[in-house]
Amino acid sequence: MKRVLFMGAMAAIALSSCNPQEELHTETDHTDFQWQVDRFADIKVLRYQIPSWDDLTPQQRIYAYHLTQAGLAGRDIMWDCNYRHNLEIRRALEAIISSDSVDKESAAYADFEVYAKRVFFANGIHHHYSNMKFAADFDQDWFLQTLSGLGIELSEEAQRAIFDPSFDAKKVNRADGVDLLLASAVNFYAPDITQAEAEAFYAAKEDADPARPVSHGLNSRLSRDENGEIYEEVFSARGRYASSIKEIMGHLAKAQAVAENEDQAKALGLLIEYYESGDLTKWDDYNIAWVSTTGGDVDYINGFVEVYNDPMGYRGSYETVVQVKDFDASARMAVVADNVQWFEDNSPIMEEHKKESVVGVSYKIVTVAGEAGDASPSTPIGVNLPNANWIRVEHGSKSVSLGNIEDAYHASAGKGMAEEFGFSTMHNERAEKYGELGSKMHTALHEVVGHASGKINPGVGTPKETLKNYSSTLEEARADLVALYFILDDKMQEIGLMENKEAGYAEFDNYISNGMMLQLRRILPGDDIEEDHMRNRQLVASWACERGKEENVIERKVIDGKTYFVINDYDKLRGYFGELLREIQRIKSEGDFEAGRMLVETYGVKVDQELHAEVLRRSEPLNLAPYSGFVNPEMEPVMEGDSIIDVKVTYPMDFLGQMLRYAKNYSFE
Numbered sequence: 161m162k163r164v165l166f167m168g169a170m171a172a173i174a175l176s177s178c179n180p181q182e183e184l185h186t187e188t189d190h191t192d193f194q195w196q197v198d199r200f201a202d203i204k205v206l207r208y209q210i211p212s213w214d215d216l217t218p219q220q221r222i223y224a225y226h227l228t229q230a231g232l233a234g235r236d237i238m239w240d241c242n243y244r245h246n247l248e249i250r251r252a253l254e255a256i257i258s259s260d261s262v263d264k265e266s267a268a269y270a271d272f273e274v275y276a277k278r279v280f281f282a283n284g285i286h287h288h289y290s291n292m293k294f295a296a297d298f299d300q301d302w303f304l305q306t307l308s309g310l311g312i313e314l315s316e317e318a319q320r321a322i323f324d325p326s327f328d329a330k331k332v333n334r335a336d337g338v339d340l341l342l343a344s345a346v347n348f349y350a351p352d353i354t355q356a357e358a359e360a361f362y363a364a365k366e367d368a369d370p371a372r373p374v375s376h377g378l379n380s381r382l383s384r385d386e387n388g389e390i391y392e393e394v395f396s397a398r399g400r401y402a403s404s405i406k407e408i409m410g411h412l413a414k415a416q417a418v419a420e421n422e423d424q425a426k427a428l429g430l431l432i433e434y435y436e437s438g439d440l441t442k443w444d445d446y447n448i449a450w451v452s453t454t455g456g457d458v459d460y461i462n463g464f465v466e467v468y469n470d471p472m473g474y475r476g477s478y479e480t481v482v483q484v485k486d487f488d489a490s491a492r493m494a495v496v497a498d499n500v501q502w503f504e505d506n507s508p509i510m511e512e513h514k515k516e517s518v519v520g521v522s523y524k525i526v527t528v529a530g531e532a533g534d535a536s537p538s539t540p541i542g543v544n545l546p547n548a549n550w551i552r553v554e555h556g557s558k559s560v561s562l563g564n565i566e567d568a569y570h571a572s573a574g575k576g577m578a579e580e581f582g583f584s585t586m587h588n589e590r591a592e593k594y595g596e597l598g599s600k601m602h603t604a605l606h607e608v609v610g611h612a613s614g615k616i617n618p619g620v621g622t623p624k625e626t627l628k629n630y631s632s633t634l635e636e637a638r639a640d641l642v643a644l645y646f647i648l649d650d651k652m653q654e655i656g657l658m659e660n661k662e663a664g665y666a667e668f669d670n671y672i673s674n675g676m677m678l679q680l681r682r683i684l685p686g687d688d689i690e691e692d693h694m695r696n697r698q699l700v701a702s703w704a705c706e707r708g709k710e711e712n713v714i715e716r717k718v719i720d721g722k723t724y725f726v727i728n729d730y731d732k733l734r735g736y737f738g739e740l741l742r743e744i745q746r747i748k749s750e751g752d753f754e755a756g757r758m759l760v761e762t763y764g765v766k767v768d769q770e771l772h773a774e775v776l777r778r779s780e781p782l783n784l785a786p787y788s789g790f791v792n793p794e795m796e797p798v799m800e801g802d803s804i805i806d807v808k809v810t811y812p813m814d815f816l817g818q819m820l821r822y823a824k825n826y827s828f829e
């Protein structure tokens with residue numbers, strides 16, 4: 161539950177050398193690099209560079225290569241976990257796209273290709289963000305005839321999955337009052353298992369050490385046997401997805417052999433053991449070793465990690481991110497982690513909810529070298545792991561900001577949205593000058609200080625047990641509020657991260673206008689907000705608007721039929737953010753489900769229909785994609801006989817081409 165996604169729709173940034181935010185930049189050569197490689201539906205596909213690749217030694221490049229290969233080897237797992245018919249459907253799409261006998265110039269093919277690209281981007285037939293199934297806006301007869309011409313038969317149920325809008329309509333459904341499992345199509349549970357059955361199953365689990373619980377359910381599917389009993393089908397070399405997992409293990413072993421140091425090799429050894437047995441205590445052992453491994457220039461995330469795709473928050477999605485440390489940027493930001501105890505001591509939360517000592521938070525700005533599974537093509541920009549609370553308390557956590565991904569977003573962003581929704585020239589100029597710095601500071605504070613802050617009262621269960629389907633939204637709100645509260649603190653200037661408060665003001669403007677308006681671009685008219693980060697942003701922004709109504713702290717202005725939310729008093733607003741932070745921390749610390757539910761349902765879910773229509777109307781002519789993702793650099797080993805002596809990187813220009821190459825090289829299920 162520890163990731164940040166990019167929402168800098170307002171952050172339209174020109175990179176110039178006189179810009180103070182330049183200080184925080186990775187040394188990226190932006191000249192002549194084509195960022196965008198594809199555009200369809202609500203998506204644009206970008207590229208990113210690995211500027212520090214050439215600074216690594218050949219051995220480090222080989223290490224990164226094997227880690228990247230391990231990631232790609234698990235690609236099919238994510239597709240299958242997302243939905244039980246995804247792999248069958250994907251193979252049918254691939255067959256049509258790669259066939260020479262299909263007429264690619266026809267209108268029917270063009271419609272079909274958009275659908276196929278959407279499916280590839282989402283790792284399945286449900287939207288990666290809204291979780292809604294894609295409409296099959298292409299000719300069904302043409303599709304089925306083309307398939308039969310290729311000798312491919314698609315099962316009845318897979319056909320229904322594509323063409324029947326009401327069938328398995330939503331991947332993850334967290335709506336208030338529904339059976340979370342029956343209403344969700346995600347394949348972490350057999351289709352007929354109910355929420356009550358799963359709750360009973362996990363309530364019966366006992367931990368050898370209750371203070372150090374394993375992450376029950378993290379690496380398994382809950383299935384039903386022939387006697388109707390439910391059981392966990394564990395993901396391991398001996399269980400479900402064994403063939404993919406053995407491939408992953410093979411690459412990890414090769415990585416282990418060229419690791420930069422003993423600690424890395426030891427952690428990889430534990431990860432391999434965990435994949436072999438699926439034993440979750442091994443996963444904890446691995447995480448403790450991984451979080452303690454801070455030396456070396458190359459690091460990675462690998463495993464069944466984030467639980468956003470499980471409506472009940474148990475099961476982790478397979479993901480990998482391979483990273484190269486950005487030394488200069490990391491050194492500049494180390495000051496955030498160095499001061500993490502100061503932030504905790506000076507937080508507006510109640511004294512009894514503060515940590516006496518915040519243990520070992522390490523923070524690095526990294527350059528991504530490759531991503532796979534749930535982290536690709538859509539990617540986070542910041543990650544804080546591990547997720548197990550007791551490991552974070554006892555052993556610390558690692559936070560990373562994905563610097564080159566953020567750079568790619570900013571470099572590829574147009575100014576259109578900022579100009580349309582910015583209230584005045586002053587606001588627009590400030591956003592242009594300081595917006596990127598503000599959003600980077602927000603990411604750093606959210607990850608390093610936010611998620612690491614606060615503690616749960618003795619005897620209160622974990623948030624997924626107490627706050628259930630609201631736990632992710634409330635956790636993201638908590639981390640955002642920590643960031644918003646401190647970004648305007650004098651401390652930020654004292655420790656040299658900001659020269660003045662302008663970046664903080666720009667971030668406040670951005671946050672409110674995003675939370676109240678801009679992010680609505682991402683949903684369809686009439687829909688509620690479903691996604692956790694979106695719920696969190698609207699919750700925070702609309703709660704603050706209401707809180708400051710009497711004193712006109714945030715003013716809703718309508719000029720020439722255009723709505724703006726203008727902040728009149730930044731300090732007061734900061735105070736409100738502190739208040740809400742205190743309350744949400746209380747909810748988490750006490751496990752107050754009812755108060756959490758009320759906050760999210762009152763402020764985070766329902767959409768102002770008129771405002772939504774206005775946002776869509778104003779952004780439509782700009783033709784900007786509300787979602788972005790990335791093709792990955794491709795790595796080619798340089799061979800000498802049978803051994804790899806170095807690795808070369810290229811930056812592909814074709815999204816669909818990369819998807820087909822992945823299918824060819826990494827299909828193991």
Ligand SMILES: [Zn+2]
Nearest residue numbers: 162163164639
């Ligand atoms: Zn987060």
